[in-house]
Amino acid sequence: MKTNFTIRMIAVAAAAILVSVINPLKSVAQTAPIKNIVIVHGAFADASGWEAVYKILVKDGYHVTLVQNPTSSLADDVAATNFALDRQDGPVVLVGHSWGGTVITQAGNSDKVKSLVYVAAFIPAVGESTLDLVQTVKDQPKGILPPDAKGNVYLGKSTFQETFANGQSKEKSDFMYDSQIPLTVKAFTDKVTDAAWKSKPVYAIKPSNDETIDMGLEDTMYKRANAKVTHVTGGHTLFMTQPKAVAAVIEAAANGK
Structure with a gap:
């Protein structure tokens, strides 16, 4: 009897030691900062504008x-993003x-x-x-031209700096205009089928003077x-003019702050 009791006590003590070792490791794993960042650019521009934040x-x-999403449809851009996530x-x-x-x-x-960061961005529901x-x-966005014969939508030159490239130099704005990537009508009308923000932490950056997305809509x-x-x-392109501030929010998301 005494021997059995001793064996049981040893087993209980061993289990307690094992739990004390595992739990702290589990806690560390759960609170460890995230080191992988995947950035998805918007319409009318490509990923190169994020170089300063990247650095x-x-x-x-x-x-x-x-x-580098094609901005051709929601499905196409999600596929490009999933390809990056899989890596x-x-x-x-x-x-x-x-x-x-x-x-x-x-x-x-x-x-x-594990978390989402929206930068002057749309957040649709299902x-x-x-x-x-x-x-x-x-009030609808200024300067959006009618779709061309292939269903591509561009921004007009006369209001490009005022709206999309607000805060950029004229030289930079002209370059961004001439290198713009169109958004298709299909992409603009494709509907979200599963909204990740429903179940994951969300961080958002709101510009002080967004002339592309209605600021009241951003609030909503x-x-x-x-x-x-x-x-x-x-x-609207504050990630180019305020890269430190934008990077700080991304890092806060990575550290769960």
């Missing part, structure tokens, strides 16, 4: 992947600008994505398209997504 994040020890070797912070917000809302359902959101406000979308909002001085 800051890489210098700070992050592994950054920039998606990551661990958990990811997924970042989207403008139209890229619609893309990360759908692509963010990947198990690898069953909503980007156009649906735009049409909820009275950010509130609905229960986003932790950071206000940053700048226009």
Whole structure:
């Protein structure tokens, strides 16, 4: 009897030691900062505009992947984003600008994505398209030209700097205009089928002077997504003019702050 009792006590003690070792390791694993960042650009631009943010994040020890999405349809852009996510070797912070917000809302359902960062971005709900959101406000964006024969939508030259490239130099604005990538009508009307912000932490950056997305609409979308909002001085492409501030929010998301 005494021997059996001693054996049982030894077993209990061993189990307690094992739990004490495992639990701290588990806690560390759960609170460890995320090191993979995937960034999805918006319409009318490509990923190269994120170079300044990229350099800051890489210098700070992050592994950054920039998606060159075709902006041809929601499905195509989600596929391009999922391809980038599949290449990551661990958990990811997924970042989207403008139209890229619609893309990360759908692509963010990947198990690898642990948090979402919306930068002056659209945040549709299930069953909503980007156009649906735009049409909820009275004042429509300036300078969007009618679709061409192939269904591509461009921004006009006369209002490009005022709206999309607000805060950029004229020289930079002219370059951005001449290198713009169109958004298709299909992409603009495709509806989200599964909104990742419903189940994952959301961070959002609101510019002080966004002339592309209605700022009241941004407030509505950010509130609905229960986003932790950071206000940053700048226009719609503030990730180019305020890279340190934008990188700081991304790093906060990576560290769960």
